[in-house]
Amino acid sequence: MSHYVPLATKYRPQKFSQVVGQDISVRILAQGILKNRLGSAMLFAGTRGVGKTTIARILAKALRCAQRNPEPCGKCDSCLGFLLGNQIDVIEIDAASHTGVDDVREIIESCRYGPTTGQFKIFLIDEVHMLSKSAFNALLKTLEEPPEHAKFLMATTEIHKIPETILSRVLRFDLKRVGQDLIAQYLSSICNQENISVDADAVSFMAKAADGSIRDGLSILDQAINLGDENRINLQDVKDLLGFSEDADLIELLQCILSSNVKAAVSKYREIIKGNNNISGEAIINALLDYIHVLSLGKTGVDHGDNILDESVIHRLSKLESQVSLPALSHLWQMLLKALEELNFCDHPGIVLEMAIIRIAHASRLPSMEAIIGDMQKKCNAEDVPRNVDASGDGGAVSLESSAKQPESANGNSGLGSGELVTEVIDLFPGASLL
Numbered sequence: 001m002s003h004y005v006p007l008a009t010k011y012r013p014q015k016f017s018q019v020v021g022q023d024i025s026v027r028i029l030a031q032g033i034l035k036n037r038l039g040s041a042m043l044f045a046g047t048r049g050v051g052k053t054t055i056a057r058i059l060a061k062a063l064r065c066a067q068r069n070p071e072p073c074g075k076c077d078s079c080l081g082f083l084l085g086n087q088i089d090v091i092e093i094d095a096a097s098h099t100g101v102d103d104v105r106e107i108i109e110s111c112r113y114g115p116t117t118g119q120f121k122i123f124l125i126d127e128v129h130m131l132s133k134s135a136f137n138a139l140l141k142t143l144e145e146p147p148e149h150a151k152f153l154m155a156t157t158e159i160h161k162i163p164e165t166i167l168s169r170v171l172r173f174d175l176k177r178v179g180q181d182l183i184a185q186y187l188s189s190i191c192n193q194e195n196i197s198v199d200a201d202a203v204s205f206m207a208k209a210a211d212g213s214i215r216d217g218l219s220i221l222d223q224a225i226n227l228g229d230e231n232r233i234n235l236q237d238v239k240d241l242l243g244f245s246e247d248a249d250l251i252e253l254l255q256c257i258l259s260s261n262v263k264a265a266v267s268k269y270r271e272i273i274k275g276n277n278n279i280s281g282e283a284i285i286n287a288l289l290d291y292i293h294v295l296s297l298g299k300t301g302v303d304h305g306d307n308i309l310d311e312s313v314i315h316r317l318s319k320l321e322s323q324v325s326l327p328a329l330s331h332l333w334q335m336l337l338k339a340l341e342e343l344n345f346c347d348h349p350g351i352v353l354e355m356a357i358i359r360i361a362h363a364s365r366l367p368s369m370e371a372i373i374g375d376m377q378k379k380c381n382a383e384d385v386p387r388n389v390d391a392s393g394d395g396g397a398v399s400l401e402s403s404a405k406q407p408e409s410a411n412g413n414s415g416l417g418s419g420e421l422v423t424e425v426i427d428l429f430p431g432a433s434l435l
């Protein structure tokens with residue numbers, strides 16, 4: 001049995017011409033090498049999986065190649081060294097785990113000495129935004145007056161965290177999210193090479209879920225191949241695969257809301273948004289509404305009918321049924337609809353969503369309307385408060401004008417209908433109206 005290699009590794013581009021969706025940046029780099037017009041520091045910015053590190057590695061290879069071509073030749077000692085992972089003049093640093101000034105000092109120290117072979121010594125700093133302020137300052141001095149043999153290639157997902165002083169000294173490449181059609185085309189070509197038969201709609205679905213990231217697309221394809229039968233992938237396989245992971249996150253968000261854990265709910269929401277830039281506030285609310293619908297059906301024992309949710313999702317939701325009452329579900333439903341309305345007239349959907357989640361999760365902490373009504377009824381009975389006094393009275397009684405229309409109970413108190421009591425509770429407890 002051959003050793004399994006993830007598709008993203010197996011098909012990692014080795015040449016500029018193999019990079020998908022970053023034509024302009026790649027052209028500038030290739031021409032820059034040919035004309036020897038590249039500076040000593042370059043920064044590649046963009047969301048995850050768009051090719052930042054890949055392009056930086058190809059550039060490192062091309063800069064060190066014995067042939068001065070726009071593309072690395074793939075045959076010289078240096079290029080072969082890259083293939084074997086044997087390149088002592090290319091130093092890769094993950095700034096996420098090397099954030100301190102001492103780590104940068106090591107780079108600066110090493111930078112003073114020229115390469116053992118070839119023209120350039122290359123420092124590839126990934127996630128460079130993670131460097132501390134003092135580390136950036138130390139790096140800045142070297143970037144101001146770099147030795148001729150040194151090239152700094154940096155990559156970041158968070159360009160706004162890079163100090164201006166650094167930005168002004170680098171050649172910056174903003175890598176774009178790759179278009180859906182291009183990703184679909186790419187995934188189809190990989191399926192061809194892997195002898196996998198794949199339906200066109202399945203490819204489109206995977207490309208959409210990849211959300212601009214080639215790497216995410218390949219990772220989804222990897223999983224879909226495992227799920228499909230006999231080297232074939234159909235739309236249902238892909239839906240099963242993706243539906244499950246997205247729903248798992250959203251169900252977890254609902255769980256945080258139901259347990260009134262405001263902090264965890266907001267943090268889960270942010271995680272979902274971060275992991276899926278394409279998911280809209282509307283989609284999140286609609287998913288939560290779907291879940292509440294399913295939970296309400298479950299609570300009342302009504303058949304799920306032709307529910308569009310996957311069986312596995314319904315099964316997961318059924319485990320939450322015991323944690324929530326039917327009135328609470330109804331309140332959640334109303335609050336989510338209100339948030340949906342608010343989304344239409346606010347320019348900041350992210351804020352509307354966070355506020356809605358805070359409000360809903362917090363409201364789950366408040367006593368249910370049933371409990372409040374129960375308390376009110378107990379209180380009324382205990383104090384024997386006459387309920388048929390005029391609303392214009394001293395204001396201490398709980399009656400409204402409408403209560404006069406109610407038939408009087410045996411003990412002389414009007415039997416307020418539960419509808420009126422609810423109205424009163426809402427008036428008396430503004431917080432309860434949130435429910």
Ligand SMILES: [Zn+2]
Binds near residue numbers: 064078079
């Ligand atoms: Zn070469």
